[in-house]
Amino acid sequence: MENNNFDKIISFTKRRGFVFQSSDIYGGIGGFYDFGPLGVELRNNIKNSWWNYMVQKRENIFGLDSSIIMNPNVWRASGHIETFSDPLSECKKCHKRFRTDHLKENKCPECNGDLMEPRNFNLMFKTFIGPVEDDTSIAYLRPETAQGIFVNYKNILNTQRTKIPFGIAQIGKAFRNEITPGNFIFRMREFEQMEMEYFVKPGKEDEAFKYWIEQRVNWYTNVLGIKKENLRVREQEKDELAHYAKGCVDIEYNFPVGWLEIEGIASRGDFDLSQHQKFSGEDLNYFDIETKEKYLPSVIEPSCGLDRIFLAVLCDAFNEIEGGRTQESEEKEFLLKLKSNIAPVKVAVLPLVKNKEEITTKAKEVYNMLKDNFSCQYDETGAIGRRYRRQDEIGTPWAVTIDFESIVNNDVTLRNRDTMEQQRVKISDLISIINEN
Numbered sequence: 001m002e003n004n005n006f007d008k009i010i011s012f013t014k015r016r017g018f019v020f021q022s023s024d025i026y027g028g029i030g031g032f033y034d035f036g037p038l039g040v041e042l043r044n045n046i047k048n049s050w051w052n053y054m055v056q057k058r059e060n061i062f063g064l065d066s067s068i069i070m071n072p073n074v075w076r077a078s079g080h081i082e083t084f085s086d087p088l089s090e091c092k093k094c095h096k097r098f099r100t101d102h103l104k105e106n107k108c109p110e111c112n113g114d115l116m117e118p119r120n121f122n123l124m125f126k127t128f129i130g131p132v133e134d135d136t137s138i139a140y141l142r143p144e145t146a147q148g149i150f151v152n153y154k155n156i157l158n159t160q161r162t163k164i165p166f167g168i169a170q171i172g173k174a175f176r177n178e179i180t181p182g183n184f185i186f187r188m189r190e191f192e193q194m195e196m197e198y199f200v201k202p203g204k205e206d207e208a209f210k211y212w213i214e215q216r217v218n219w220y221t222n223v224l225g226i227k228k229e230n231l232r233v234r235e236q237e238k239d240e241l242a243h244y245a246k247g248c249v250d251i252e253y254n255f256p257v258g259w260l261e262i263e264g265i266a267s268r269g270d271f272d273l274s275q276h277q278k279f280s281g282e283d284l285n286y287f288d289i290e291t292k293e294k295y296l297p298s299v300i301e302p303s304c305g306l307d308r309i310f311l312a313v314l315c316d317a318f319n320e321i322e323g324g325r326t327q328e329s330e331e332k333e334f335l336l337k338l339k340s341n342i343a344p345v346k347v348a349v350l351p352l353v354k355n356k357e358e359i360t361t362k363a364k365e366v367y368n369m370l371k372d373n374f375s376c377q378y379d380e381t382g383a384i385g386r387r388y389r390r391q392d393e394i395g396t397p398w399a400v401t402i403d404f405e406s407i408v409n410n411d412v413t414l415r416n417r418d419t420m421e422q423q424r425v426k427i428s429d430l431i432s433i434i435n436e437n
């Protein structure tokens, strides 16, 4: 029997070193998390996959890595200083604070006390630049990576000799002082975004909007391997749309706690560029050499959060099997059916026994050969069945076992995680067989 459950997934990610609470030995800090050895590998694989799909495979999308702290005028122009806020309610009795739009009733969920009138709470983290802390030195940690792209639009256009339509993509940390972080790493105060701004001629935005929705769904299902039935595209209601937006859809994943947003795709018109043009005084118009037209391009923005995708991928791949998959094991087993392109470890190298030097020497030879090509783990402790299960649990697609025959015949057993099928293959063929599959 297979079942999924959020708490089990959370404890699994902690137990196997994917995710740790930040500053754990000091009791943690709300809304911040650290990623352990397996977590880093999985995140890097998801980032590389996004970068490859969005930037490297396309001639007209350019990469960027802009700074986290920018001139505060960026946030005046974008509207974040004035309007990037959530409604906050404070309890008159216990003084705990909550996001008003997340409350079910007009009473404090902690102590049932009366709530004060809601007020707007700006989500940007403030800091100071230089040695003097006053109003003139205030700066903000970016609450999104997108504005770094808009303020570099002209730099990219001028240095890359590109034409419209083109896009600029960036991956990086963003910071929001969320009133109520929660659902594990779903809503954090420090998180990572992967965003792309696609600039088109006004009038072409609807076509581009449709195109990018299809492309993004394709990435989730065909590249990351997320099950189609666990993903949906939800059109935002009119009252959810930003005032300048022409359309916006959310890509949602069916988490064990319900359908929640992992990506937003917005048709933003020329709002951002026209605001930056106004506040900076720079001419940000695009000049079309062929038609001699001058205009501010319209923008389509696919914007997703790495941490939410990381969580969705884990939930999607997580299987708990009561009684185990093999007859000899009666224990509960965990199987992480990650697609091999994002699995943190690709190959486990396992000497059948650890007290025969010829076998461990051969196993280390195989490990040294494979580790230049794949991320590998060498494991010699415990019974072989137990070692297979440890690898199944973290989603390792292949296990290579070295036994007595391997020394004579130069071959090994190659085991597939999902089918548990074992085949005998020559050591010299290992790399090409794993690559082909």
Ligand code: ATP
Pocket: 144, 176, 178, 185, 186, 187, 188, 189, 190, 191, 192, 193, 261, 262, 263, 264, 303, 304, 305, 306, 307, 308
């Ligand atoms: P929500 O409505 O859940 O607060 P949002 O609509 O404000 O999200 P966007 O501003 O559209 O989110 O940001 C784009 C993406 O960044 C989101 O789809 C999400 O994946 C990610 N993201 C936003 N806020 C957070 C957060 N606090 N923690 C983790 N990821 C986040």
